[in-house]
Amino acid sequence: MANPKLKIDTPQGSLYTQASKSGKVTAILEWNKGFGAEFTEKFSSAQKFVDSEVLRLDAPYMPIDTGMLIRSGELGTVVGSGEVNYVAPYAGAQDATAQSRSYDPRRGGKWFERMKADHKAAILRGAAKIAGGKK
Template identity: 40%
Template sequence: MSNNSIKVTLTVAPENELFARRGLQKGGRVQKYIDSEVLRCCDSYVPMLTGKLKQSGITSTVVGSGMVHYNTPYARKNYYDNKGMGKQGLNLGGKRGRLWFERMKPDHLSGIIKGVKRIAGAK
């Protein structure tokens, strides 16, 4: 009787190597893209009287860390309580005002995800 069996050996690279190939490791190109896109997309939603709050997002964020920081003494108060009364504010038909990250997502999240897929090589 003949032996009709085959033997298959599958070698898979370590998880961290697979992630690195796709830029998915901590601080990798995908995380850097997400962080920079969040900053870019939030730009027109952040309240702006002097521009310091908006600028603090750029200067206080370490792109690739996975955390976007707006670091001014009034950042938290503006995030939760800003009334959007400025020239480009929510109450005057603009986008600037409170909860800027949450309000940016419906407008830009699908584009960010599309970019992540492209950078990571997804099909």
């Protein structure tokens, strides 16, 4: 027979069951008071790290003429929002062109996908370290 007073304690809070006089069992979740604020700050810092790393690591993979395409990412992105936006009007067309550029074979379209293939593990490790997790 199951224990009617099951309790699980974690740093985030506790989960326990409580039985009423009628025998009905209810599960109750109680968050630790400081958990929300503490982890919100950690997750926010980790998101800022990821956004900044994407902007920094995308740059060597992007086509470059005047540098405006790279700068448009800095202007179009709110670091920490979880969304990196390249706002130059020609950004989509440049990204859709899959071929590399003659002046630098690493530069060309699909820069985020190619950068992610090379650096995803390092970005995840850094974000996990900041957020207090494991990766």
